[in-house]
Amino acid sequence: MVGCSMAIRKNREDLQLALQEERRRVRELESLLVQVTQELEERQRVLDRATEQWLSVKNFNESVLQSLTTGLISVDPRGNIAYMNRGAERILQYSTEEVLGKPLGMVMASKERKDLLSVKRDGKESPPAREIRITRKDGVEIPVGFTVSSHLNEEGREIGKIIHFRDLTEIKEMQEELLRMDRLVSLGEIAMGIAHEIRNPLAGIRIMAQALEEEISHNPTWREYVGRIISEIDRLNELLKSFFSFAKPQQPNLALCHLPRLVDDVLLLLGKDLQSRRIRVEHTHDPDLPEVKVDEGQIKQVLLNLFMNAMQAMEEEGSLRIHSEKVVVGGRRELVLSVADTGKGIAPEHQSRIFDPFFTxxxxGLGLGLSITYRIVQRHRGRIRVQSEPGRGTTFFVHLPCERH
Ligand SMILES: Nc1ncnc2c1ncn2[C@@H]1O[C@H](COP(=O)(O)OP(=O)(O)OP(=O)(O)O)[C@@H](O)[C@H]1O
Ligand SMILES: [Mg+2]
Known part of the structure; x- marks a missing residue:
């Protein structure tokens, strides 16, 4: 009996010991759990911070890319578009949704057979800049300068290409304008000298011819001959006059006026010619078109030159569309007059020369109409540009500054 109770006590003691041991382990585990939880919380905080930093770097990169005025496109290894920034959307006139996953050739379509995506392999030096003419979504061809670089992942493996490009239209226009001004100045100086030399003897010849005309009044045949000499001299004088207006244009005498009225006046002048050539005329303008400060006489001359050229380019039948509208370009308010014909167009190799004096x-032709026009528009602080497609027609755009009055 005694032995039995001793055994029970022993058992109880063992159990208590085991229980104490279990409690100790539970406490240990509890403190371990607290440690692990604290560690996890700490790691979570680090991770949150890293995610936050990553997101802010990503947002920063994205806003840098989007604020670029130049275009940036990335393509996957098959040449399909994976990313396009706002600059690219603006230059190419496509929206990102329209082009994601589409081949690059769709948005940077070019007649030139160049491999757009070829890239220098060594990847060390910066990629060479190249130039190409591409067709925008609206069909207008523009020059762009671009570079192509490899898009690499962390392991340095190529996962696509990055195309960075800029619209060179304005730069090209400025280069051409500078060249043209240079040519105008030197040609103008040479021709001015010659014209002066011609004018004086011409005046002498005219006086002599008139004297002769009186002397031979009894012979109608001779008189007719001399009459023809005089009218040819007058024609030459007219030529010289228009040349002088090119070489030494008057400063414009500015006054506010409604451009469509000047258009109507000039159209009235050409009415008969237009009718006999069966040319349809369409004249439209913005209803709220502001007035512009111009020299009426000079702008009429511009209009006359443009309408005459259009008429001569159409020979028979066709349509002449004249439109004036208000636009804002780079914060500057402008009035744009467009003169579009359906004539034979201008060959691409002639397009940079048409504003040169004597190019015809x-x-x-004398080849003076457009050079005079160019000078007049320039003196009005405006600009003139042309778009032409041989066989289809030509449109001239005259931009005139519009001040707030
Ligand atoms: N609307 C047009 N369509 C086609 N070609 C044009 C047009 N306007 C101008 N051109 C081209 O530009 C050239 C230069 O034009 P510009 O008006 O300066 O001279 P022109 O018309 O030849 O002679 P003129 O001194 O009598 O005006 C023209 O000869 C023609 O080849
Ligand atoms: Mg002309």
Missing amino acids: TKAK
Whole structure:
């Protein structure tokens, strides 16, 4: 009996010991759990911070890319578009949604057979800049300068290409304008000298011819001959006059006026010619078109030159569309007058020369109309540009500054 109770006590003691041991382990585990939880919380905080930093770097990168005025496109290894920034959307006139996953050739379509995506392999030096003419979504061809670089992942493996490009239209226009001004100045100086030399003897010849005309009044045949000499001299004088207006244009005498009225006046002048050539005329303008400060006489001359050229380019039948509207370019308010014809167009190799004095493709042309026009527009602080497609027609755009009055 005694032995039995001793055994029970022993058992109880063992159990208590085991229980104490278990409690100790539970406490240990509890403190371990607290440690692990604290560690996890700490790691979570680090991770949150890293995610936050990563997101802010990503947002920063994205806003840098989006604020670029130049275009940036990335393509996957198959040449399909994976990313396009706002600059690219603006230059190419496509929205990102329209082009994601589409081949690069769709947005940077070019007639030139260049491998757009070829890139220098060594990847060390910066990629060479190249130039190409591409067709925008609206069909207008523009020059762009671009570079292509490899898009690498962390292991340095190529996962696509990055195309960085800029619209060179304005730069090209400025270069051409500078060249043209240079040519205008030197040609103008040479021709001015010659014209002066011609004018004086011409005046002498005219006086002599008139004297002769009186002397031979009894012979009608001779008189007719001399009459023709005089009218040819007058024609030459007219030529010289228009040349002088090119070489030494008057400063514009500015006054506010409504451009469509000047258009109507000039159209009235050409009415008969337009009718006999069966040219349809369409004249439209913005209803709220502001007035512009111009020299009426000079702008009428511009209009006359443009309408005459359009008429001569159409020979027979066709349509002449004249439109004036208000636009804002780079914060500057402008009035844009467009003169579009459906004539034979201008060959691409002639387009940079048409504003040069004496450039003409017409048997009886002087080649002065557009150079005079160019000078007048320039003196009005405006600009003139042309778009032409051989066989389809030509449009001239005259931009005139519009001040707030
Ligand atoms: N609307 C047009 N369509 C086609 N070609 C044009 C047009 N306007 C100008 N051109 C081209 O530009 C050239 C230069 O034009 P510009 O008006 O300066 O001279 P022109 O018309 O030849 O002679 P003129 O001194 O009598 O005006 C023209 O000869 C023609 O080849
Ligand atoms: Mg002309």
